[in-house]
Amino acid sequence: MRLLIRGALILTMKENDEPFSGDILIERDRIAAVVPRWEGRADEVIDASGMVAMPGLINAHNHTPMTLMRAFCDDLRLMEWLEKKMLPVEARMDEEDIYWGAMLAMAEMIRSGTTAYADMYIHMDHVARAAIDSGMRASLARGLVFLEDDGGKRREEALSLIEKWTGAGNGRITTMLGPHAPFTCPPGPLAEVIDLARERGVPIHIHLAETKEEVVRIRERYGQTPTEYLYHLGLFEHNHVLLAHAVHLTRRDIGLLRGMRGGIAHNPVSNLKLGCGIAPVCDMLAQGLTVGLGTDGAGSAATLDMFVEMKAAAWLQKADQSDPAVLPARQVLRMATVEGAKLLGIADRVGTLEAGKQADLILIDFQKPHLQPLHDPYALVAYSASGADVDTVIIDGRVVMRRRELMTIDEEELFRQVKKRVPRLVDGI
Ligand SMILES: CSC[C@H]1O[C@@H](n2cnc3c(O)ncnc32)[C@H](O)[C@@H]1O
Numbered sequence: 001m002r003l004l005i006r007g008a009l010i011l012t013m014k015e016n017d018e019p020f021s022g023d024i025l026i027e028r029d030r031i032a033a034v035v036p037r038w039e040g041r042a043d044e045v046i047d048a049s050g051m052v053a054m055p056g057l058i059n060a061h062n063h064t065p066m067t068l069m070r071a072f073c074d075d076l077r078l079m080e081w082l083e084k085k086m087l088p089v090e091a092r093m094d095e096e097d098i099y100w101g102a103m104l105a106m107a108e109m110i111r112s113g114t115t116a117y118a119d120m121y122i123h124m125d126h127v128a129r130a131a132i133d134s135g136m137r138a139s140l141a142r143g144l145v146f147l148e149d150d151g152g153k154r155r156e157e158a159l160s161l162i163e164k165w166t167g168a169g170n171g172r173i174t175t176m177l178g179p180h181a182p183f184t185c186p187p188g189p190l191a192e193v194i195d196l197a198r199e200r201g202v203p204i205h206i207h208l209a210e211t212k213e214e215v216v217r218i219r220e221r222y223g224q225t226p227t228e229y230l231y232h233l234g235l236f237e238h239n240h241v242l243l244a245h246a247v248h249l250t251r252r253d254i255g256l257l258r259g260m261r262g263g264i265a266h267n268p269v270s271n272l273k274l275g276c277g278i279a280p281v282c283d284m285l286a287q288g289l290t291v292g293l294g295t296d297g298a299g300s301a302a303t304l305d306m307f308v309e310m311k312a313a314a315w316l317q318k319a320d321q322s323d324p325a326v327l328p329a330r331q332v333l334r335m336a337t338v339e340g341a342k343l344l345g346i347a348d349r350v351g352t353l354e355a356g357k358q359a360d361l362i363l364i365d366f367q368k369p370h371l372q373p374l375h376d377p378y379a380l381v382a383y384s385a386s387g388a389d390v391d392t393v394i395i396d397g398r399v400v401m402r403r404r405e406l407m408t409i410d411e412e413e414l415f416r417q418v419k420k421r422v423p424r425l426v427d428g429i
């Protein structure tokens with residue numbers, strides 16, 4: 001099967017490429033050619049004139065089933081929001097709640113141009129099912145909280161997820177181990193997870209230094225910053241690590257992270273909305289750290305639209321540094337694509353448009369007043385476009401949204417399921 005994308009303005013997101021008008025040939029699941037004009041045969045042609053073609057966006061930190069808690073309880077501090085609201089709701093969630101909550105996230109992500117993402121949650125078999133059914137590319141981790149003894153049940157679930165799902169869906173599913181955060185993972189069990197990850201060659205996904213309260217708790221318990229705590233447990237010695245948030249880092253902390261494998265998922269909208277603070281993204285980048293973008297769950301961030309995240313990331317750093325030159329549009333786009341792919345450990349497969357890579361790409365409709373004139377396509381995508389401008393989404397060579405119609409998800413049934421499930425989850429909480 002040969003699918004030709006004809007006549008798009010192409011942003012490959014490769015380091016030295018400039019935008020150009022051209023064609024993209026997709027053969028089965030891969031990109032076969034990115035050229036000014038494809039003269040050969042194709043089975044199907046998508047007319048992309050007036051559109052920008054670019055790699056699909058990569059959301060490097062999410063908790064997909066939390067879409068069911070969107071707008072349920074906003075405007076609380078993180079610890080109160082988590083302990084008094086989220087955890088009690090999560091204790092009521094069954095496997096089908098997880099599946100439909102995740103599916104709601106898949107629909108929202110695809111509609112706004114996300115083609116790959118990282119997730120940490122519970123009942124992850126059912127998140128994996130939603131990723132497979134929707135066609136999404138996903139890196140999945142069973143979230144591990146070690147505040148009470150469960151006889152090793154969560155650890156078993158984490159290993160079973162890895163064994164059962166790694167490589168599923170033509171390699172679209174990858175897996176990680178997900179110790180939740182320094183404040184929910186004491187040194188003993190956390191060190192075991194770190195060893196396990198190293199032995200099995202599995203990356204780790206963990207929250208870090210999201211709030212000042214976390215910094216105080218870890219200082220009281222261990223006399224260290226959260227980053228020092230992870231560093232001294234050996235987390236950064238061998239493992240590929242995906243750190244979510246990293247808002248409260250000292251200069252010394254950033255120094256400890258230098259040379260780490262993996263990097264940081266920056267979640268500016270969640271950090272702003274929960275009043276957590278501003279992550280030192282410019283300092284991280286200056287030290288050569290890899291920084292991608294994530295939304296966090298819709299329960300905190302309210303939206304899974306990565307276009308909102310790109311704007312927030314750029315504007316926050318410009319304001320914080322009193323310098324409009326920091327985080328220019330092209331760099332923000334790289335954070336949302338190729339840098340995110342590095343964080344998920346899949347940069348050899350996705351993140352740029354080039355022959356040989358898996359065909360994960362989006363077409364953005366530029367025939368709109370807010371996307372004219374075409375001085376700088378990077379700036380228009382980063383600062384002016386929104387998820388609603390995404391016209392067509394292709395993941396692994398499969399068209400999952402065509403002219404804004406979802407091809408893999410029945411939205412009527414999805415909304416019916418969500419409406420039916422939510423009251424039981426939140427009643428009285
Ligand atoms: C044990 S599964 C993952 C766990 O993480 C919780 N969570 C969601 N958002 C955040 C956040 O911003 N910081 C810390 N923890 C978060 C979620 O409710 C699950 O319990």
Ligand SMILES: [Zn+2]
Pocket residue numbers: 061062063207244296297
């Ligand atoms: Zn999170």
